[in-house]
Amino acid sequence: MPRVMQETSKRYLHTGKTIGFVPTMGALHEGHLSLIRRAKSENDIVVASIFVNPLQFGAGEDLDIYPRDLEKDLDKLRELDTNILFVPGDKIIYPEGFATRIAVERLSDRLCGRFRPDHFSGVATVVCKLFNIVKPARAYFGQKDFQQTVVISRMVEDLNMDVEVVICPTVRESDGLAMSSRNVYLGAKERLAATVLYKALSSCSQMMAGPSTPNEVKKKLLEMLSAEPLVSEIQYAGIYDPATLLEIDEFKQRNLIAAAIKVGGVRLIDNVMAEYHK
Ligand code: AMP
Numbered sequence: 001m002p003r004v005m006q007e008t009s010k011r012y013l014h015t016g017k018t019i020g021f022v023p024t025m026g027a028l029h030e031g032h033l034s035l036i037r038r039a040k041s042e043n044d045i046v047v048a049s050i051f052v053n054p055l056q057f058g059a060g061e062d063l064d065i066y067p068r069d070l071e072k073d074l075d076k077l078r079e080l081d082t083n084i085l086f087v088p089g090d091k092i093i094y095p096e097g098f099a100t101r102i103a104v105e106r107l108s109d110r111l112c113g114r115f116r117p118d119h120f121s122g123v124a125t126v127v128c129k130l131f132n133i134v135k136p137a138r139a140y141f142g143q144k145d146f147q148q149t150v151v152i153s154r155m156v157e158d159l160n161m162d163v164e165v166v167i168c169p170t171v172r173e174s175d176g177l178a179m180s181s182r183n184v185y186l187g188a189k190e191r192l193a194a195t196v197l198y199k200a201l202s203s204c205s206q207m208m209a210g211p212s213t214p215n216e217v218k219k220k221l222l223e224m225l226s227a228e229p230l231v232s233e234i235q236y237a238g239i240y241d242p243a244t245l246l247e248i249d250e251f252k253q254r255n256l257i258a259a260a261i262k263v264g265g266v267r268l269i270d271n272v273m274a275e276y277h278k
Contacts, residue, residue, distance in 0.1 A: 002092050002093075002133045005047075005084075005134065006132075009047070009133070009134055010135070012044070018042075018045070019045045019047055019134060019135060020040070020043030020140065021039070021139045021163075022036050022046065022047070023051070023126075023130050023141075024049065025050065025051065026050035026051075026052065026067075026073050028050075028072070028073045029179045031179040034168055034169075034171050035141070036048060036080050036140075039138065039140050040080065040081070043136075047085075047086060048086070049086040049087070050085065051086075051088055051126065052066050053093070055126060056119050056126065057122070058117065058118060062185075067181050070087065093126065101121050102125045104154050104155050107147070107151050107154055108124070110240075111240070111245055112260055112269065114235075115235050120147070120148070120151045123148055123151065124151055131161060137164065139152075139163050139164070139166065140166045141168070142168055142170060143169055144171075144271070145269070146271045150242070170270070175195045177191075178268075185265075187264065189230060189264075193230035193231065193263050194263045196263075198272075200225050201221070201257050201258075201259065201272045204224075204272075205257055205274035207220060208255070208276050213250075213251075214239040214255070215249065225237055230263050230264060234260075235262070235267075236258070236260055238257075238259075240255070241256070242255070242256040253275060254275060254276075255276055256273055256274075257273075257274055
């Protein structure tokens, strides 16, 4: 049992302190650190966790090779004055006999869920456990994983969890590529080609300033992504309702432009939120 973390959180709560929580899988970059900074600015105590959650990886995915560098992560967290780092082992989170899963229906099956069938159930299950252990007032997630924020917000609401879900902007490299621990998988040529994703998403969001339809914007998105020779697969690309994650044929006030592609063998996701004014 992760008693020490749980008891520590209880002690803080008893003294009236608020806990801000940033769950991660480690190999920390500026994206993660932006969440920590935000959490620090809004809470008395900041807890970060590093746990590469086996439940959210499918067969044939990168669980065994996922980048891990605890020493470097510790340095970065120390620099930000993070109060507590929680790094549970697999057996602490999933002891012998563990038998419970959280399923956030429908939302988990859309977008990335079509290609990663058990992924969001794995995410929801571990986040629920981490919330129960860490007992945060607020938990911080990146917009980069937009569907994850929707699934977690739904779970929090449906299960009456007393946690505020705070969604923070995507942090990007100077050429626009969304930071991700998995970007280290990209070779030099693929790294260059990967910039097509944000370029395509941002030109499509600019298209919405003029007269256009979701269909036209989607066509442009697919054209731009397909024009990059190193894009080996487009898993999905389109304009979605940010609340339901369903594709739309008429613009709403807020529109999610999102895509998942493979560059070489590396899967990349990204999204932008675009406002539409008639
Ligand atoms: P991960 O370690 O990939 O599970 O990510 C942990 C948290 O950091 C999640 O809430 C992610 O959405 C968030 N995150 C990852 N990359 C970025 C980024 N480039 N900008 C902002 N947040 C991010």
